Ligand code: CLF
C-alpha cells in the first residue's frame with residue numbers, strides 16, 4: 033500500500049462553509065454536479081490580456097486553462113458586458129452565476145473589476161465567479177472580496193518549479209519578464225499564497241489542473257495532496273489540448289485521466305463534468321446558448337419559475353439533437 037493510503041482515514045476532504053455559501057454552491061453548475069442540469073452561467077469575455085505564456089497556449093484563442101480549444105471570443109467592454117447580461121438574466125432566470133474566465137487572465141485586466149462592479153450593482157444576488165492563473169492573486173484578492181466574488185478557480189499545473197518551468201515559458205510580473213525556474217518559483221509561490229488567503233477569506237476555491245503526459249502526470253496527485261492541506265473545495269483535472277509548443281505531446285486518454293482523478297479523489301473532490309466552455313458561453317454547461325440560433329434561444333426564453341420544467345425538457349431535446357448532429 034502506498035504511504036499516502038495509510039493516512040487517508042485521517043484526511044479531512046471537505047472544507048466547511050456558511051449556509052449562504054452552501055446555497056450558492058448548490059446552484060453553481062461547475063461546483064455541484066447536480067446543479068449542472070438546473071442552473072447555468074454566463075461568461076463575460078472582458079479580459080483579453082495575459083501575464084504568462086503557457087506552452088500549450090496559442091494566444092489568439094481563449095485561455096485554455098479554462099476554455100474550449102481553438103475558440104476565440106469577442107472581447108466586450110464592461111458596459112457592453114452589462115448590457116449583454118441584463119436581457120439574458122431576465123430571459124433565462126436559471127442562470128445563477130456570472131463568470132469572467134478570459135479570453136486572457138482576468139486579474140491582468142482592469143476591465144474584470146469594472147465589470148464585476150457593474151454587475152454587482154445591478155444584480156446584488158447573483159454569484160460572481162472568476163478563473164485565474166493566480167500570478168496576481170495575492171495582490172488582487174482584496175478587490176475580489178470587496179466586489180463580492182464568492183467562487184474562484186485557480187489553474188495550478190505544478191507545485192514543483194522544475195516541472196512548472198517546462199509548462200510555462202515566461203511570466204511578466206511587475207514589469208519584469210522571468211523565465212525558467214525563477215519564473216516558476218514566483219508563479220507557484222503566488223498561486224499557493226493566493227489560494228491559501230482566498231480559502232481563509234471564505235471563498236470557495238476550485239483548482240484546474242491540465243494533465244500533460246510526460247510532464248506533470250505523475251505529479252498531479254502531489255498537487256491534490258497540497259489542495260487538501262489548503263482547503264480547496266474541488267479539483268478539475270483537464271486533458272491537455274496539444275497545441276503551441278506542446279503540439280507533439282499526445283493528450284491523455286479518458287482512462288488515463290480517470291485514473292489520475294481516482295488517485296486524487298481521496299484528497300480533494302473531483303469535478304468530472306467540465307465542458308471546457310468558451311470565455312463568452314452562457315446557459316447550462318451542456319447547452320452553450322451563445323452558439324444557438326435566435327429561434328432556439330427564443331424557445332427556451334422563460335419568464336416564470338413554473339416555466340423552468342418546460343425549459344428543461346426543451347433543453348434536453350436540444351441536447352439530443354446536437355448529439356445526433358455530431
Ligand atoms: Fe465559469 Fe469556471 Fe466559474 Fe464555471 S466555467 S469561471 S467555474 S462559471 Fe465550469 Fe466551464 Fe469547466 Fe470552467 S464547465 S470550463 S469549470
Ligand code: SF4
Pocket residue numbers: 082083084085086088089090091094095096097135136137165
Ligand atoms: Fe494562455 Fe490562459 Fe496560460 Fe494565459 S493563462 S498563457 S491565456 S492558457
